[in-house]
Amino acid sequence: MLSTSGLYFDLLNFERCGFVNVSLPLISFCYLQRPMASRAETSYKEPVNEQIVANMYASMRTELNQIYSKITELEMEASEHSLVANAIQPLDQSRKCYRMIGGVLVERTIKEVLPAVQRNKEGLEEVISRLNETLEKKKKEIAEFETKYKIRIRKSDSDVQDDSSRKEGSAQGVLVGPASSSE
Template sequence: MTSKLSSEDREQSPMNEQAIAGIYTTMRSELNQIYSKITELDMEVSEHSLVINAIQPLDPSRKCYRMIGGVLVERTVKEVLPAVQRNKEGLEEVIARLNEALEKKKKEIAEFELKHKIRIRKEDNEAEDGLKEGSAQGVLVGPANRQE
């Protein structure tokens, strides 16, 4: 009977390992999605900053065009500037919340790794990174004994 239990445990173990690997992969992809969303929103914040810096010194009564829902609308700088600033502030708040979610997800992944004793193999990645960095940092050097 004990041999049957141990073989049953062995059969369930690979399934559990596969399930754990699937959950871990899902968690990592969620982390990557958060990273990409933060990057995307950072780009939007920088675009908003460019617009603010461009129209701030202008006369408040000057014509200004703004895209609203795919429609280009004519407004004045006085009307558009506060709206762009509010949008930028809202984006910054969303980025702050996403950063909090990112830290929470990192902790969750770290706890999951400890609980299930997950170790990531970095040998292949380090070798690839070394090749990439080496090729990006190449220096062109002429002959050492060159006399002019």
């Protein structure tokens, strides 16, 4: 059976009140027809129970991971733009080159393409810097959320075993040649 503990008020975006009765199949509750504070005013409402806190935390972590992956993707693209610019810069400016525009391969000259590649690279770097600022804000928001709700991440048993095996083989990935003997 469903309860009227505020879920439907939130969904309807109304505040609770004792004046108007609304009956739905199996559910009866009261509300005042005045919209609640906008979502822009309150970024996250006070959670009701641990499960809601966990879900909010998971969604915040998902947003953080999405920002990380977008930054990585754009950094790779900016790196590719740098490689292209460095490869064609020393060449003759009237030399033909080909550029993909909207899925169509177009013949141009280096003189036409090089400024466009450099502009695109600068635009990518600007977007990356804005995303880094957003990332820092999101990290602070998550840290505040963790301290407010005393969230600690526990390592699973497999992670603990992985950590102990790393300590034993601390020189993993390092090749060492045979010891020279001085006789």
